[in-house]
Amino acid sequence: MENFSNKEKNLRELAGRIYDLDEEVYRELGSALGRVFNGKKEDCIEETVRMMHERNQAYILRSELALISNMARTIPDRSTRRGIMRKYDEILKEVTELPTSFIKGDILDQKIAQLNMLNLQSRFSKNDHLIICIGRTYGCGGSEIGFTLADTLKINYYDVEIFDEVLKRLEAEKESVMDRGGYPYKKDGKDRRQYLNEIPAFAPAPKSTLKEKFREFNRYHGLPKKDAVFFNQSDLLCDMAKKEDFVVMGRCADAILTNNRIPHISIFITAPLEQRIHRVMEVRGVENEKKARHLLAKLDKAHIKYYKYYTGRNWGKAKNYDLCINSASYGIQGSVDLIMRMIRREGAN
């Protein structure tokens, strides 16, 4: 036998135990499914050790261990099964601790993780507030989920209408900044509800005269009005984030908070198109399926454009959120419960 270093001896010993475990499982279950290791013991050990040395072979060892344990779990006799699983657990633990282990080299991104409130690995300070950003497709019940979530958590809820109200009230000059960041409002100064009554849609801001444009140019430091609205909202959002816990719907809040390095939870909610069509017809009184389908297509397109324009990111892509939820799988209360479970506060009324 060759001369091995201590480290090498340990690896060979571990590989030997994997081989023996496979043999033991095979002995218990008979020949039904064959063995993972078929060759001579010495050869198998050498091959396994080779895998332990090379990072890019780690996943093969993982598959082999999974195969052995999958089979071991089918051993009928309980105490035999337990004994074998105990050995397996020990082996797995040691394999996992190898420097080449398949579990090493985490996908965790520190920059992303630091901003993610749901991440367990880095708890942040008590001064940080609980901020939940919810993006959603129209007609998926997302607003209702957000509202109910805020109510369950007893924290504030902000959506486009409320943002407008708050901004309107904060502005000394009441007429100056209103969110037309896409939403067409009939605004005749008489009845606030009249424009709230509109189904929000991302339409271009109403055309203004040249004179109005000049006035706006000066007022917003040369920014187009809708951009000024957006930046006002952004300021308000970051300001609020220093003071209170809240749920915020849309407004590119996730991107704004990320850019300002403010920890938050970003969630995207959607549902299959058929369910959204159904809901838009039922809840918002859109008369027929064709109209509902058309409306949703238009809104999705505008949503994508708006989000891309202000954030440079792709709206609704899973990789841009901490979490995406299919509301048709859970319903409104079910989705709220799911989010509550994730933030580790036991759910609902």
Add this chain to the structure above:
Amino acid sequence: MENFSNKEKNLRELAGRIYDLDEEVYRELGSALGRVFNGKKEDCIEETVRMMHERNQAYILRSELALISNMARTIPDRSTRRGIMRKYDEILKEVTELPTSFIKGDILDQKIAQLNMLNLQSRFSKNDHLIICIGRTYGCGGSEIGFTLADTLKINYYDVEIFDEVLKRLEAEKESVMDRGGYPYKKDGKDRRQYLNEIPAFAPAPKSTLKEKFREFNRYHGLPKKDAVFFNQSDLLCDMAKKEDFVVMGRCADAILTNNRIPHISIFITAPLEQRIHRVMEVRGVENEKKARHLLAKLDKAHIKYYKYYTGRNWGKAKNYDLCINSASYGIQGSVDLIMRMIRREGAN
């Protein structure tokens, strides 16, 4: 005063309480943010009642209530705040119970929900097994998350390599069915690890001679070989689902189980491209960024094609899964913990 029905009286009474609550909050906070209801009490009540009658105005009432409660939460005096919030909670409860309530008309889809193990609203029988289907982009740590999850839950783990092994062993004719459902294997009969060693890639099956094709045509009832492999896998999967709990990676398992009406949890895991590139280089030893980027683009494209071909659905779209997780936000162990919390078993070692 007009004559109102009992129901109408109740609505007016409720609307009156909303008006009074708004007034009370305003009185406490002074004029800083103005009031939600500005008009005459009678007019406001009438308008609110109108909103209560119409389904498609429910969300306006929701916004108004949110505005009032957002403000109420800023009342400095604790006991005043509590008293007002108690009134608010009562009002919200009654509004929620109206037949036109914004919370009604759920997005929950019964057909989808019945197959969703995470849905709280319909617990299913004890005979159903816990089956977690994980789809993932390459390089996001998805396999490691799946493997660790299965180990934490002490249930079986299946991925493409293990499926192949199991199928190979189950087949009387060992050579007959191997998954080439896209994965190119060097298979020389000598060393199993040699082909396991390949980075799985969705490439077309190797070309076969006309004679081989005829033989395959007969063997697989006229199906192309890769389709036969797929259907063999599907059968195996549905079979397993009747017998055991498990985690399954890819294999279109979510779509197969849905088609066979077998409850399961479908999860999609991904991460931003930069993190995936980094991981592929680190873990699989891809030499440089350009190669890693190219590999990922190729694999994503093939993944999309494969999934579309066998399921008709779009791979990686949030609406097709119960849940999507960004692994860069949580890391491997963090993602496992998150899933554990969702299935309500307290997580991890």
